[in-house]
Structure formats: structure tokens, C-alpha cells
Amino acid sequence: MSILNKHPERDPSVAEAVASDELLVTGGHTFTTLTDKVSGIVEKKTPPQWYLLFAMAISGLLVLLGAIGWLVFEGTGIWGLNNPVGWGWAIVNFVFWVGIGHAGTLISAILFLLRQQWRTAINRFAEAMTIFAVICALVFPGIHVGRIWLAYYMFPIPNQMLIWPNFRSPLLWDIFAVGTYFTVSTLFWYVGLIPDLATLRDRATKLRKKVLGFFALGWRGGNRQWQHYEKAYLMLAGLATPLVLSVHSVVATDFATSMVPGWHTTIFPPYFVAGAVFSGFGMVMTLALIARKIYGLEDIITVNHLERMNKIILVTGSMVGYAYLSEFFIAWYSGNQFEVFAFINRALGPYAWAYWIMFTCNVITPQIFWFKKVRRSIPIMFVASIFVNIGMWFERFVITVTSLSRDYLPSSWDYFSPSFWDIITFVGSFGLFFTFFLLFLRFLPMVALSEVKGVLPEADPHHYSHKDGGAK
Amino acid sequence: MSSHVDETCVNNTWHINQAHFLESWGDVSGYQGAGIIQPLIAPLFDGKSTIDVLADLLSEEETWAYGEVHKTWSDILNDANFDKAWRRVVHDGFIALDRESQVALNRSMTQAAVSSSNFYRPTATTTEMEVIFSASFSNYDGRYANNGWMQELPDPITKLTWDNVALMSVGTAKALGVKNEDRLKISNSGTDLFLPVWVLPGLADNTITVELGFGRDIGRISRGVGSDVNVIRKSTAINIASGFKVAKAPGKHTLACVQDHHGMDEEQLAADAIQERLPTIVRESSLSDYQKDPAFAMAFAEKEELRSLWKEHDYSDGNQWGMAIDLNTCTGCSACTIACQSENNIPVIGKEEVNNGRDMSWIRLDRYFSGDVEDPEMVFQPIACQHCEMAPCEGVCPVAATTHSEDGLNEMAYNRCIGTRYCANNCPYKVRRFNFFNFTKDMPEIVQMAMNPDVTIRFRGVMEKCTFCVQRINVAKIEAKNDSRDLVDGDVVVACQQACPTDAIAFGNINDPQSEVSRIKAQNRDYALLGELNLQPRTSYGAKLRNLNPAIDGSNPAIET
Known part of the structure; x- marks a missing residue:
């Protein structure tokens, strides 16, 4: 690993660095203590909080399965959809979960390529979060169709009807975009896991050793293995990077290519990506704060890491706010009465409450991170990170529902209200997410051990002799 | 005798199952001629036609609708070759008959009737309201109420389905302090009628319009749909009655409206947007303006030619x-x-x-x-x-x-x-x-x-x-x-x-x-x-x-x- 840090004892600038909190791992950890700390989480007794949370998550999952069962049995009518509003919470939830699934790969791929070493503390579980969020996302397009048992028509499978899917439809692009993103993210996550799985294997016995050994793919940590591994990781990072940007751009085209006023805007792809990163970091923040508390990872996920994430939340949140304002400007500038009305209706119409929840959470909340004290205050950032995700859910709701509820012909206008089933399906999707996430915390190393070790001073014993010309 | 068991039937001792008129032979007569009804299907529920029943009562020998129709037409056709003439009229279904010329319209009578003084002048006040009983647009007086198509056909003006309401003007609603879907109590000499409110622009103030044809007790479709307004209707004032006490009653009544759901356009933002769009959605003009500007309907068209982003399909061939x-x-x-x-x-x-x-x-x-x-x-x-x-x-x-x-x-x-x-x-x-x-x-x-x-x-x-x-x-x-x-x-x-x-x-x-x-x-x-x-x-x-x-x-x- 070429990512290095300065040696605390030999370099005078280290004292300065410690003072300014730039050290990536605090608490005087060595390779051994780190291994013990992280591996211990999955090897030692599971904390009771885990069982409580897992019981809640499984209950949520069962609720989701029940809601889906009733949906298949009875029909899409159990949701609150109506004639102008053909897409409701299912699509809102889909976009919401896909958005959350952005942070992981952004942290692991883009920040990796940009040599942002602070990513190592959070990348593993951010990636896991990505995968589970994308799984949650993929549930919704599958179940929201009227005839779920025929959803496979969307896949380009050769068939006796000699008919292909319609490659002009953005829904089909979605299948490819989200499918590819899911595959590459999973692969990337797994490749990153291999050295750590080997570490766990070496500490395990009996069946655990065998299972971990199988998934560690015979990793021995040799020089050649590291060489190949790092090349593979770099290539996967290169592959994943455009996908981070493409997947939500494609999801945005579901709306942008349509002709519904309020959907038909070219700003959507970049605006959706910014929003996705924003919500993804919000979610990583929420989860990181809980996990670090329960598992005592304050030395690895330091306040410095959290502060940097807050900066990203501030930047992307401001981008989202800019997009909101520019939408209004463009609507006015277009001179198109339908477009103008769509936006005035959002802010002042029957869904104004949703619009202002969105605006407050997404535009005003992140602005508090201009202050360093706030950026480093854990209670404030915890609340803010939850606000961010509430706001981002409402953003998708506002875009999807308000635009559809009032489009061209006023005779068809109608108001959408969610049904009981809409609500529990959404709540249940959190059950699915947390079931996966808690299993991950229980059985896999939640911190990328090998990478964190790479940013320890010990990983670069010769750095002092290279001065600043050394590899960074 | 009726084709359905309705409210009248259940109060009778005897009921004869009546066949539909297309389940039996019959004939019809009009000014220009007469025709024969042929059955399209054997009676589905073993019903009897009115001809069957009357013939059975009046005749000593056993006879059926076909025989009676046949007999009637042998008199009408009065043809030596009756069988041939009968077959022809059955085939054509219709025969032109020479009837007496129509009665001339008495213009003086109609002119006298259409004098402004004959028109009803409203005397209703907020405390003594007037009630107009009107036939339902789709159910009429209730005879079509057991038909789902009719119940679900939106009233053309209110756009309401599956209910009857108390229609009133905007001013009256304001005076009574009621909104759409509020319940309204209409009382007349001790009898109360409860109906949901629906505000309709353009009605006369202090007048409540109610629809007949709802609130039936019988029928797979009609039972329990709407309320029977006959409870406040008297034979002395069968269409328009006055002197009603009208007040808001507690509770709400959900109405199924297919346009402006729940009176959504009460909201000013939407109402303004509708009025802004309306001239382009429904283009209209007066005759005199149209004569001056015959191309007014095109006035809203885009000035520049509209172009497509891709090559359009050619539809110049065949039936389009x-x-x-x-x-x-x-x-x-x-x-x-x-x-x-x-x-x-x-x-x-x-x-x-x-x-x-x-x-x-x-x-x-x-x-x-x-x-x-x-x-x-x-x-x-x-x-x-x-x-x-x-x-x-x-x-x-x-x-x-x-x-x-x-x-x-x-x-x-x-x-x-x-x-x-x-x-x-x-x-x-x-x-x-x-x-x-x-x-x-x-x-x-x-x-x-x-x-x-x-x-x-x-x-x-x-x-x-x-x-x-x-x-x-x-x-x-x-x-x-x-x-x-x-x-x-x-x-x-x-x-x-x-x-x-x-x-x-x-x-x-x-x-x-x-x-x-x-x-x-x-x-x-x-x-x-x-x-x-x-x-x-x-x-x-x-x-x-x-x-x-x-x-x-x-x-x-x-x-x-």
C-alpha cells in the first residue's frame, strides 16, 4: 500500500499533526491492537444491543414480506395510487435507497483514486451499506409493477414471443444501470474483504476457519499476492468510479426523459447524483455514529473522519440547494406555463408541507456545518444526518408525487394519500436493510483492517528519510 | 308483475316474474308504422311476458305471446297471402302504416305560456329555503338505480358518482357555513332529510336542489346508495317546495367525484391556474367575434413550425x-x-x-x-x-x-x-x-x-x-x-x-x-x-x-x- 502517514516519534511535524487532529488513527494503536480490536468484534460475545436491534430488524423484514405477499395477492390497488399519480411511495423508496447506496462506492472508489486516506476508517461498512441499500432499492421496481409475476419481461431474455424489451425506455436503462452498479459494488466490496477474511481465518478454528478459508481464496499476504491484489483493486476502483456517477444519472432519466412538468428537466442527472451522495453520507454518518459507540471504535473512526464527512455533506447539500433554486429560475425563465405552475404548486400547493420539510432538511440543515464546532459535535451531527435522510426522502416524494398530481389538464388533477400498506412497506424495507447490515456487523470485519493498517505510521518506517518527496 | 323484485313487489302478496321484452314476442306501434318484437333469447329466469299473462287470463284456451301477436297481425296485415306478409314483416321488423296526420301546433297557446309573468319568482330566504326535486341525471326517478353503469356515470355538471347531494350556490353555502361533503339537515314539518353538501356555481341563492332516484332498499347495486329524498316531498309540492329549515349537521360524508376531487379547486392557486389554461384547452368565441376572426382557434398555436427530434414515421399510406x-x-x-x-x-x-x-x-x-x-x-x-x-x-x-x-x-x-x-x-x-x-x-x-x-x-x-x-x-x-x-x-x-x-x-x-x-x-x-x-x-x-x-x-x- 502506498498510502502512508508520518512517524509520530521521528518527524517533528507529527506533534503538530496530533495537535491539529490530523492523525488518522488515535489511541496509539499498533497492527496487533488493531487486529484484536476489529477481529474481536466478530469473535467475541455479541453485545446485547445487537440482539435487540436484530430482533427489531427481523420484525421489520417480516412486515415487508407480509406487505409484499398481500400486494401480490390483492393487487397494486392496496397502495394509495390513483389515476394521475401512477407512481407513489414505491418509486420514491426506490430512488431513496438507490441514493443511499451512493456513498459507499464513492468513498471506496472515488476517494481511493483521489488518495483520500481518511476513507479507510469508514469505507468497509459504507460499501456494505451501499450493497444492502441497493438490494432494498431493487425490491421496489420489482414489486411496483401491476403483474409482478411477469416482471421478467423487462430482462432481455430470448423468448418464444420473439420480442425484446423496449430499449428506448428509461426503466430498462435502470435495470442495466442499477444491476451493473450492484454487481460492481459487490465485487469491489468482496475484493476489499479478502485480506481481512484471511486475517480472521488465521485466528479462527474448526468450521469457522473452513468457511472463512473458502472465502479468503487462499490469501497468504505474500508480496506477489499484494501486487496483483492492489492492481485488481485499482482497476475495480476505476470501473466503479463512473458507475457512481452513472447510476443515479440513469435513475434521473426516469423522470427527465418524460414530459411531465416538474420531471422534464435536464438538471436532473447531476442534481440527483449530488443528492444521492448527500443522502448516502447522511446514512453513513448515522450508522457510523451508532456502530462506533456500540463497538467502541472511537480510535479508528475519529472525530476527524466525521468532520470530513460533514464537509462533504455541506458541499453536496449546498449543491442540492443550488439545484432547487435553479429549478425555480429555469421554470420562470422557460416561460412555459405548465413548468412555472409545477414549481409554484410545489412550494404553495397542497403538497407545500412536503416541499418545506424537504427544503428545511436539505438546504438549511447542512449549512450548520460551516462552523467547526458543529462539525465536530457528535449529537448535532447525528440529528443532522437523520434530518438529511428525511429531507432526501421528501425530495423524491415531492418530485414524484407533486408533479404527477397536477400536470397538463386540470380535469385530471388529484391528490395522493398513502395507504396503510404504503407506509408499512417502506418501514419494512428498513427491516430488510438492517437485517443485512446487522448480520454484516456480526460476521464480517466492519473496518477495512488491511487498509487502516496502511495508514498507520508503522506502515511507512522509511518515510522520514524521503522527506516530503516520499510517496504519499 | 315485474322483471325485478323491487320495493313494490315486497309489499305485495303475489308476484309474477316478468320476462324482459326481448325475451318474448311482442309488437309496437307508432305514428309512422308498427313493428314486431322478436325474442332474442329464451327467458333466462323463466319469466312470463305481459302478453302471456293477459292472454292466459282472458282466453279459455291455452295461448302464448307468439299466437297472440300472430293473431293481431293477421288483422293488421289483412292479406290473402298472410304467411308471406307475416314473414316479410318479421324479416323487416317494421311496416309503414298510414295514420292520421299530426295535430297542428297551437302557437297562440305556447306563446301565452311563455310569458315572463308565468315564471316562478323566488321568494326563498335563508330561513325559509326552497327545495327543488329533480330527477337524477343517470338514475332518473330510481328506475335505473340498480345499474352499475348508471351509478358510476358522473353527473355531467357536478361530476359526482354513487350519491345524491344537496346542491346549493356559493352564496348559500357561505350563509349556512357549510363546505363540500359536510352533512346538511333539511327539515320540513317534523321530517328531516340528511344529505351531503355540494356547492355548485351558478345556482340560485337560498335554493337547495336534491335528486330523486337514490336511497333504494333493494337491489345488488342500488341498495344503500344515496338517500331517499321523498321523505320531505309532498304531493302538493312535487317539484318545487318552499319553507324548509336548512342547517349544518355534524359529521362528514365522503363523495366520489371524478373531477376537482373533494372540491380541490376551492384552492385559489389551482383555480387561477385552471382559468389561465382554459382558453387554450377549450377554445371558444362568440359568433360575432368568429365572423371577425375566423381563425381564432389557431391563435394559440406555436408561431414557429414544430419540429421533431427524430425522423417521424410516414403515415401517408392506407387508412389512417x-x-x-x-x-x-x-x-x-x-x-x-x-x-x-x-x-x-x-x-x-x-x-x-x-x-x-x-x-x-x-x-x-x-x-x-x-x-x-x-x-x-x-x-x-x-x-x-x-x-x-x-x-x-x-x-x-x-x-x-x-x-x-x-x-x-x-x-x-x-x-x-x-x-x-x-x-x-x-x-x-x-x-x-x-x-x-x-x-x-x-x-x-x-x-x-x-x-x-x-x-x-x-x-x-x-x-x-x-x-x-x-x-x-x-x-x-x-x-x-x-x-x-x-x-x-x-x-x-x-x-x-x-x-x-x-x-x-x-x-x-x-x-x-x-x-x-x-x-x-x-x-x-x-x-x-x-x-x-x-x-x-x-x-x-x-x-x-x-x-x-x-x-x-x-x-x-x-x-x-
Whole structure:
């Protein structure tokens, strides 16, 4: 690993660095203590909080399965959809979960390529979060169709009807975009896991050793293995990077290519990506704060890491706010009465409450991170990170529902209200997410051990002799 | 004796099961002639016709409707070769008879009747309100109440289904402090009637209009729908009665309205937007203005030529189906909606689902008010699938379930549809209808027999919409092919067009400049709804012209009213 840090004892600038909190791992950890700390989480007794949370998550999952069962049995009518509003919470939830699934790969791929070493503390579980969020996302397009048992028509499978899917439809692009993103993210996550799985294997016995050994793919940590591994990781990072940007751009085209006023805007792809990163970091923040508390990872996920994430939340949140304002400007500038009305209706119409929840959470909340004290205050950032995700859910709701509820012909206008089933399906999707996430915390190393070790001073014993010309 | 067990039947000792008039022989007589009714089917429920019963009572020997009709016609035809004449009249179904000439209209009598002093002058006040009893638009006096089509047919003006309401003016609602869906208590000498409120622009103040035909006790469909208003109706004041105490009652009553749901346009933002859009959606003018500016309907068209982003399909060959709807002649009667429902097996979904905004009508009538809320103008606009040449629904379907045919129809392949509903979202006319549930699940067997065998029954999860009666087009094509000829104008008559009493709907081949639809589309009143979107809809509308009597519109004060 070429990512290095300065040696605390030999370099005078280290004292300065410690003072300014730039050290990536605090608490005087060595390779051994780190291994013990992280591996211990999955090897030692599971904390009771885990069982409580897992019981809640499984209950949520069962609720989701029940809601889906009733949906298949009875029909899409159990949701609150109506004639102008053909897409409701299912699509809102889909976009919401896909958005959350952005942070992981952004942290692991883009920040990796940009040599942002602070990513190592959070990348593993951010990636896991990505995968589970994308799984949650993929549930919704599958179940929201009227005839779920025929959803496979969307896949380009050769068939006796000699008919292909319609490659002009953005829904089909979605299948490819989200499918590819899911595959590459999973692969990337797994490749990153291999050295750590080997570490766990070496500490395990009996069946655990065998299972971990199988998934560690015979990793021995040799020089050649590291060489190949790092090349593979770099290539996967290169592959994943455009996908981070493409997947939500494609999801945005579901709306942008349509002709519904309020959907038909070219700003959507970049605006959706910014929003996705924003919500993804919000979610990583929420989860990181809980996990670090329960598992005592304050030395690895330091306040410095959290502060940097807050900066990203501030930047992307401001981008989202800019997009909101520019939408209004463009609507006015277009001179198109339908477009103008769509936006005035959002802010002042029957869904104004949703619009202002969105605006407050997404535009005003992140602005508090201009202050360093706030950026480093854990209670404030915890609340803010939850606000961010509430706001981002409402953003998708506002875009999807308000635009559809009032489009061209006023005779068809109608108001959408969610049904009981809409609500529990959404709540249940959190059950699915947390079931996966808690299993991950229980059985896999939640911190990328090998990478964190790479940013320890010990990983670069010769750095002092290279001065600043050394590899960074 | 009746075909249904109704409220009268249950109070009788005896009831004879009456056959439908098309289940038995019979005959009819009119001014121009007489005709024979042939049974179309053996009585489904073993019913007896009135002729059967009367003949049985009056005659000693056993006789049936056929024998009686036969006997009657031997007198009418009075032909030596009766058998031949009988067969002819059975074949034709009709015979012209020479009747006495019609009674001349007595003009002096009508003129005397139409004198302004004879008109009722309102004396109602807020404390002594007037109640007008009007027949229901679709149920009439209740005789059609047990028909789902009728219950679900929106009233053309209120757009309400499955209920009767207390209609009142905006001013009266304000005076009573009530809003739409509030419950209202109407009392008259100790009897109370509770009805939900519906505010309608343009009504007279201090007058409540209530509809007959609801609140029946019997019937699979009609039981419990609406309230019976006869409880406050007296034989001495059967149509208009006065002296009612009217007050707000506690509680709410949900109404299923297909437009401006729950009176949404009470909100100023929406009301303003509707008035802003209305002149382009429904283009109208007065006759005098039209004479000055005959091309006014085009005034809203884009100045620059609209261009497509991609190469458009060439539709210059063969039959290209199109429709023209004249807003000038449309009266809003809604016969097209029922004709379409009958032709295309459109399900009845019930009040709750209508209230959920899932009404299934393929052709709907949009109703807009404009102008002063106390004295508004009103227009109707029938809207079905516009069969856009550049249909926005087609590109977004991921499974290509909706595509374009060579003859310009926007087609739905139900078997291919998986129900993403993206097409409906992307339709600016919002004409696509989704089967949110299996709406035909509990359809009685007898109703199944009434379905049109040429049209598929749609399962839940499938999108549907107007097909331009593709089944009728195909029948006409097959018949033309069997006769080795080309289709000619008038071969295809679509259901809505057929039912329209004012011939407001024209349908045919727009490639043929001589076809009726082409000639109507060539008029200067013709415009495409939302034409600026460049979707090139195959349906176009004829702008509305008003030619108000100056005595009514107040522009000529010289005429005494």
C-alpha cells in the first residue's frame, strides 16, 4: 500500500499533526491492537444491543414480506395510487435507497483514486451499506409493477414471443444501470474483504476457519499476492468510479426523459447524483455514529473522519440547494406555463408541507456545518444526518408525487394519500436493510483492517528519510 | 308483475316474474308504422311476458305471446297471402302504416305560456329555503338505480358518482357555513332529510336542489346508495317546495367525484391556474367575434413550425384513423361514456375506488366553469385517447406493450403489459386507465353474458385505454375484404360516435380528403388539444362558438325580460 502517514516519534511535524487532529488513527494503536480490536468484534460475545436491534430488524423484514405477499395477492390497488399519480411511495423508496447506496462506492472508489486516506476508517461498512441499500432499492421496481409475476419481461431474455424489451425506455436503462452498479459494488466490496477474511481465518478454528478459508481464496499476504491484489483493486476502483456517477444519472432519466412538468428537466442527472451522495453520507454518518459507540471504535473512526464527512455533506447539500433554486429560475425563465405552475404548486400547493420539510432538511440543515464546532459535535451531527435522510426522502416524494398530481389538464388533477400498506412497506424495507447490515456487523470485519493498517505510521518506517518527496 | 323484485313487489302478496321484452314476442306501434318484437333469447329466469299473462287470463284456451301477436297481425296485415306478409314483416321488423296526420301546433297557446309573468319568482330566504326535486341525471326517478353503469356515470355538471347531494350556490353555502361533503339537515314539518353538501356555481341563492332516484332498499347495486329524498316531498309540492329549515349537521360524508376531487379547486392557486389554461384547452368565441376572426382557434398555436427530434414515421399510406370532436355540438350528455363502457367491457369499480381516483372510463367528459362564480359559463370536453402520432406513452414502456400500428392507432398489448404505469404518467391527456384490482372478479354470471365477446376482459395489473374501437375497425376490414373492396367512409362507426345524439364525434380515414372526418378537420375551428407539445394527436377538437340570445346575456337592455 502506498498510502502512508508520518512517524509520530521521528518527524517533528507529527506533534503538530496530533495537535491539529490530523492523525488518522488515535489511541496509539499498533497492527496487533488493531487486529484484536476489529477481529474481536466478530469473535467475541455479541453485545446485547445487537440482539435487540436484530430482533427489531427481523420484525421489520417480516412486515415487508407480509406487505409484499398481500400486494401480490390483492393487487397494486392496496397502495394509495390513483389515476394521475401512477407512481407513489414505491418509486420514491426506490430512488431513496438507490441514493443511499451512493456513498459507499464513492468513498471506496472515488476517494481511493483521489488518495483520500481518511476513507479507510469508514469505507468497509459504507460499501456494505451501499450493497444492502441497493438490494432494498431493487425490491421496489420489482414489486411496483401491476403483474409482478411477469416482471421478467423487462430482462432481455430470448423468448418464444420473439420480442425484446423496449430499449428506448428509461426503466430498462435502470435495470442495466442499477444491476451493473450492484454487481460492481459487490465485487469491489468482496475484493476489499479478502485480506481481512484471511486475517480472521488465521485466528479462527474448526468450521469457522473452513468457511472463512473458502472465502479468503487462499490469501497468504505474500508480496506477489499484494501486487496483483492492489492492481485488481485499482482497476475495480476505476470501473466503479463512473458507475457512481452513472447510476443515479440513469435513475434521473426516469423522470427527465418524460414530459411531465416538474420531471422534464435536464438538471436532473447531476442534481440527483449530488443528492444521492448527500443522502448516502447522511446514512453513513448515522450508522457510523451508532456502530462506533456500540463497538467502541472511537480510535479508528475519529472525530476527524466525521468532520470530513460533514464537509462533504455541506458541499453536496449546498449543491442540492443550488439545484432547487435553479429549478425555480429555469421554470420562470422557460416561460412555459405548465413548468412555472409545477414549481409554484410545489412550494404553495397542497403538497407545500412536503416541499418545506424537504427544503428545511436539505438546504438549511447542512449549512450548520460551516462552523467547526458543529462539525465536530457528535449529537448535532447525528440529528443532522437523520434530518438529511428525511429531507432526501421528501425530495423524491415531492418530485414524484407533486408533479404527477397536477400536470397538463386540470380535469385530471388529484391528490395522493398513502395507504396503510404504503407506509408499512417502506418501514419494512428498513427491516430488510438492517437485517443485512446487522448480520454484516456480526460476521464480517466492519473496518477495512488491511487498509487502516496502511495508514498507520508503522506502515511507512522509511518515510522520514524521503522527506516530503516520499510517496504519499 | 315485474322483471325485478323491487320495493313494490315486497309489499305485495303475489308476484309474477316478468320476462324482459326481448325475451318474448311482442309488437309496437307508432305514428309512422308498427313493428314486431322478436325474442332474442329464451327467458333466462323463466319469466312470463305481459302478453302471456293477459292472454292466459282472458282466453279459455291455452295461448302464448307468439299466437297472440300472430293473431293481431293477421288483422293488421289483412292479406290473402298472410304467411308471406307475416314473414316479410318479421324479416323487416317494421311496416309503414298510414295514420292520421299530426295535430297542428297551437302557437297562440305556447306563446301565452311563455310569458315572463308565468315564471316562478323566488321568494326563498335563508330561513325559509326552497327545495327543488329533480330527477337524477343517470338514475332518473330510481328506475335505473340498480345499474352499475348508471351509478358510476358522473353527473355531467357536478361530476359526482354513487350519491345524491344537496346542491346549493356559493352564496348559500357561505350563509349556512357549510363546505363540500359536510352533512346538511333539511327539515320540513317534523321530517328531516340528511344529505351531503355540494356547492355548485351558478345556482340560485337560498335554493337547495336534491335528486330523486337514490336511497333504494333493494337491489345488488342500488341498495344503500344515496338517500331517499321523498321523505320531505309532498304531493302538493312535487317539484318545487318552499319553507324548509336548512342547517349544518355534524359529521362528514365522503363523495366520489371524478373531477376537482373533494372540491380541490376551492384552492385559489389551482383555480387561477385552471382559468389561465382554459382558453387554450377549450377554445371558444362568440359568433360575432368568429365572423371577425375566423381563425381564432389557431391563435394559440406555436408561431414557429414544430419540429421533431427524430425522423417521424410516414403515415401517408392506407387508412389512417382519426377523430374530430365538435365542442360546439357536445351537450355533455355522457352517452359516449356509457356506449364505450358497453362496447369495451369497462368494469364498474364502485364508490370507494372512484373516490380513490381510479375511475375506468375510456372517454370522459371534462367540465370547466369560467367567469363569474355566481353566473358562470360552462363547457364540456369529451376526452379519450388522442392516438398521438408521436405518442409519449410508447417510448417509456420498458416491455413495448404499447406500440403504434401502421394505420395510426396507439395500441395496447394487454398480454405484454406488466403494469409499470409509466405510460399513464407520461400521458399529458391522462386517458390511460389502470386495473388496480381484479375489477371483474365478482361479476355475476348474468352480467358476464352481457360482455362484448370481441373485446378482451382485462386482468388486474394491466393498463387500458381507448382503442378507437379497434375491434370494429377489424370487423369492417374483414367485411370489406370479403366483398373484395376498399373500406369506404362510414364503414367504421365507433361506439361513442354511434351513441352521440348530436353527431359531435366524427371518425374515419384522415388520408381520404373526402371523408367526413377530414372535411371537419379542415374547418378553421379545428385545433389539437395541447398541440404545442407536438405529439400530433389524431383526435382534434372543433372550437366552441357561443351565440347567446341578447335577451339572456344582458347585452341588449332594450329587450324586456
